[in-house]
Amino acid sequence: MSTTLPFVPAETRTNYLNADYGWKSWLFATDHKRIALLYLFSITAFFFVGGAFAVAMRINLLTPDGIFTHDTYNKLFTMHGIIMVFFFLVPSIPATLGNFLVPMMIGARDLAFPRINLLSWYIYIAGGILTLTAVFQGGVDTGWTFYAPFSSSYSNTHVILAAMGIFVSGFSSILTGLNFIVTIHTMRAPGMTWNRLPLFIWGHYATSLIQVLGTPVIAITMVLLGLERVLHAGIFDPTVGGDPILFQHLFWFYSHPAVYIMILPGMAVISEIVTCFSRKAIFGYNFVAYSSIAIAVFSFIVWGHHLFVSGQSMYASMVFSFFSFLVAIPSAVKVFNWTATMYKGSVSYDTPMLYAFGFMGLFTMGGLTGLFLATMAIDVHVTDTYFVIAHFHYVMVGGMVMAYMGGIHFWFPKISGRLYPEGWAKFAALLVFAGFNLTFFPQFILGYQGMPRRYAHYPPEFQVLNVMSTAGASILALGYLIPMIYLAWAWRYGPKSPQNPWNAKGLEWEQSPTPPPTFNFEHQPVVTEPAYNYSGEEQEVTLG
Amino acid sequence: MADSEVILAPQEAGLQHHFDDSAQQLESSTLGMWVFLVTEVMFFGGMFGAYTVYRNMYPEAFASTSQFMNVTIGAINTSVLIFSSFTMVLAVRSAQLGQKKALIAFLVLTLILGCVFLSLKYVEYHEKWVDHHIPGPGFQYADSRYTHQAQILFYLYFAMTGMHAIHMIVGAGLLTTLIVMAARNRFSSRWYTPVEMIGLYWHFVDIVWIFLFPLLYLIGHTK
Numbered sequence: 001m002s003t004t005l006p007f008v009p010a011e012t013r014t015n016y017l018n019a020d021y022g023w024k025s026w027l028f029a030t031d032h033k034r035i036a037l038l039y040l041f042s043i044t045a046f047f048f049v050g051g052a053f054a055v056a057m058r059i060n061l062l063t064p065d066g067i068f069t070h071d072t073y074n075k076l077f078t079m080h081g082i083i084m085v086f087f088f089l090v091p092s093i094p095a096t097l098g099n100f101l102v103p104m105m106i107g108a109r110d111l112a113f114p115r116i117n118l119l120s121w122y123i124y125i126a127g128g129i130l131t132l133t134a135v136f137q138g139g140v141d142t143g144w145t146f147y148a149p150f151s152s153s154y155s156n157t158h159v160i161l162a163a164m165g166i167f168v169s170g171f172s173s174i175l176t177g178l179n180f181i182v183t184i185h186t187m188r189a190p191g192m193t194w195n196r197l198p199l200f201i202w203g204h205y206a207t208s209l210i211q212v213l214g215t216p217v218i219a220i221t222m223v224l225l226g227l228e229r230v231l232h233a234g235i236f237d238p239t240v241g242g243d244p245i246l247f248q249h250l251f252w253f254y255s256h257p258a259v260y261i262m263i264l265p266g267m268a269v270i271s272e273i274v275t276c277f278s279r280k281a282i283f284g285y286n287f288v289a290y291s292s293i294a295i296a297v298f299s300f301i302v303w304g305h306h307l308f309v310s311g312q313s314m315y316a317s318m319v320f321s322f323f324s325f326l327v328a329i330p331s332a333v334k335v336f337n338w339t340a341t342m343y344k345g346s347v348s349y350d351t352p353m354l355y356a357f358g359f360m361g362l363f364t365m366g367g368l369t370g371l372f373l374a375t376m377a378i379d380v381h382v383t384d385t386y387f388v389i390a391h392f393h394y395v396m397v398g399g400m401v402m403a404y405m406g407g408i409h410f411w412f413p414k415i416s417g418r419l420y421p422e423g424w425a426k427f428a429a430l431l432v433f434a435g436f437n438l439t440f441f442p443q444f445i446l447g448y449q450g451m452p453r454r455y456a457h458y459p460p461e462f463q464v465l466n467v468m469s470t471a472g473a474s475i476l477a478l479g480y481l482i483p484m485i486y487l488a489w490a491w492r493y494g495p496k497s498p499q500n501p502w503n504a505k506g507l508e509w510e511q512s513p514t515p516p517p518t519f520n521f522e523h524q525p526v527v528t529e530p531a532y533n534y535s536g537e538e539q540e541v542t543l544g
Numbered sequence: 545m546a547d548s549e550v551i552l553a554p555q556e557a558g559l560q561h562h563f564d565d566s567a568q569q570l571e572s573s574t575l576g577m578w579v580f581l582v583t584e585v586m587f588f589g590g591m592f593g594a595y596t597v598y599r600n601m602y603p604e605a606f607a608s609t610s611q612f613m614n615v616t617i618g619a620i621n622t623s624v625l626i627f628s629s630f631t632m633v634l635a636v637r638s639a640q641l642g643q644k645k646a647l648i649a650f651l652v653l654t655l656i657l658g659c660v661f662l663s664l665k666y667v668e669y670h671e672k673w674v675d676h677h678i679p680g681p682g683f684q685y686a687d688s689r690y691t692h693q694a695q696i697l698f699y700l701y702f703a704m705t706g707m708h709a710i711h712m713i714v715g716a717g718l719l720t721t722l723i724v725m726a727a728r729n730r731f732s733s734r735w736y737t738p739v740e741m742i743g744l745y746w747h748f749v750d751i752v753w754i755f756l757f758p759l760l761y762l763i764g765h766t767k
Binding site: 110214217228 | 572575593597681
């Protein structure tokens with residue numbers, strides 16, 4: 001990295017990476033840090049599988065007539081959605097960075113239930129295998145939303161297998177959330193009061209609440225869908241008295257909160273990065289902390305905005321629209337407070353901060369276009385168009401994946417004990433930002449002009465914007481591949497990292513060696529100051 | 545380094561390395577179990593939600609199915625489960641007092657009651673099979689006005705009682721594990737957390753049935 005590094009003695013300290021070797025020490029690991037790495041590698045694999053489907057789609061959309069058949073294209077976007085949502089975005093930050101950092105940040109030796117933590121990884125892999133089996137058997141063509149009655153009665157693809165994959169992997173998400181909630185409640189170090197928790201912890205606490213409350217509902221929805229496909233009893237089939245809208249209600253009762261499972265951990269990471277690289281305490285700690293909880297609460301009362309054109313009661317839609325606008329308040333609180341944190345801060349432009357800048361800009365665009373969609377009249381115009389696609393990719397990719405990349409870079413020295421090449425990293429971060437905008441901004445215009453989502457072909461007048469989008473996707477893909485390469489290189493050959501290369505605050509940097517030992521700390525950590533005390537002012541010590 | 549950490553932890557019964565003391569471990573286990581039960585409430589809640597929607601849409605059809613439900617067996621099963629909750633409580637109490645024989649006896653009794661419930665459930669399912677009340681292509685219903693709508697009720701009946709039965713089977717497995725652990729002297733009056741946790745689970749599964757019985761069996765018997 002650019003700053004001068006203190007000399008690191010070449011001592012061989014026992015840490016979690018060299019404490020034990022061999023495949024057994026990994027596959028039967030109960031150390032949360034090793035499980036985090038198991039998740040990291042599996043999630044990266046799924047990210048590239050899901051990405052490959054996206055690449056195929058973008059290639060198809062280069063020309064108005066495409067190259068794939070309609071059936072193939074249906075399967076491509078379905079598998080892209082299922083894998084990216086359930087096997088990358090939902091577990092991405094919580095299961096990797098969260099798993100690694102939640103115990104360290106609160107000063108615990110491990111999560112409350114280490115074996116359940118390992119179990120959650122096996123469940124995730126089992127769900128992934130089921131879903132990949134569905135892919136290799138020929139895929140699913142229902143869209144990741146599985147809308148009935150097409151999915152329950154008419155589609156002749158491998159719906160049950162994919163639904164089982166989602167059902168199973170959901171339990172991995174539940175167990176991670178359960179573990180975090182219990183750990184944060186019962187295992188904080190002396191002096192780590194709720195109001196001293198890093199905002200990373202608040203974000204993960206809110207995420208865990210949603211995982212625990214929402215995921216069981218998608219599980220039972222998938223069970224009902226699978227049973228209906230076997231029995232054909234007609235529970236979602238309107239021709240025999242079933243209610244297909246009920247499926248949508250059940251589905252979105254989880255899947256809308258799920259988008260906050262996907263963004264809250266991203267916000268949690270950004271709060272850490274922005275404070276560290278502004279050398280300032282977060283502006284309005286309480287507001288940022290409670291806005292996470294507020295988002296988690298609101299997330300459960302807005303699902304109906306996915307049903308504005310499904311024949312839902314107009315009055316229900318008005319209520320859902322109102323609550324959807326309300327979500328903007330805690331989200332905006334966060335963005336404003338990050339901005340205010342940087343104000344008069346000593347801002348530096350290291351790679352994690354570049355990703356944080358990207359997050360703030362792109363998430364703001366994604367969030368504001370979400371308000372367009374929460375407005376019923378505009379939603380009718382842009383429902384099921386590329387406007388929606390662009391909106392949620394701005395939040396999910398521009399927001400969450402940016403935060404994920406930023407977080408991986410920020411904590412890479414902690415995780416691997418090595419430094420990554422800063423020049424390459426900055427270059428890749430800029431590529432990601434440029435590629436992302438070139439990919440998805442044209443889709444806002446396409447959608448507003450009326451190009452519907454999920455179509456393999458389109459009228460020729462849309463071609464220019466689609467070519468721009470595909471070109472952007474190529475840059476974006478490069479931007480994701482380069483970090484893969486230099487991070488893998490740095491893990492082995494990078495210069496050794498000092499304990500706290502960023503001079504960051506937080507137990508994981510200040511009181512734990514890098515890389516950490518198996519039980520995280522050499523001495524029981526004690527917290528005597530609020531989070532992000534970058535000003536270094538003396539704080540009154542209130543223990544117990 | 546790693547070894548020294550392990551030794552630092554005091555040698556209390558059943559205490560795992562990453563907890564400071566038994567009180568913290570018990571608090572974690574208890575909170576974890578309650579959070580898990582919350583997820584179970586949401587899981588069954590999805591089906592209760594679907595039930596509510598369809599019952600409001602088709603009240604007459606749903607009421608008409610009551611005459612095909614075996615209320616006698618349902619009532620017996622309800623009392624069997626309530627009684628099994630009582631024996632489970634006694635098992636937890638015996639564990640608290642460190643009475644091994646009483647603990648095993650009450651656990652076995654709870655397990656037997658659970659098996660009685662499942663056997664009676666099997667009898668009921670068999671009746672439904674004979675009467676062609678299994679949802680699907682072979683479904684037949686006496687009142688032709690309500691065939692499709694009644695089929696939805698029976699779909700929900702099988703989904704809800706089936707999920708409940710799966711939870712009962714899991715519970716029976718857990719009870720068996722507890723019996724084996726108790727027989728091997730794993731529990732003492734100082735550490736019996738698994739008995740308490742599985743007790744909570746057992747009560748939860750019983751409570752689900754307390755809701756299922758009136759909603760599925762008794763809705764037509766209003767006169």
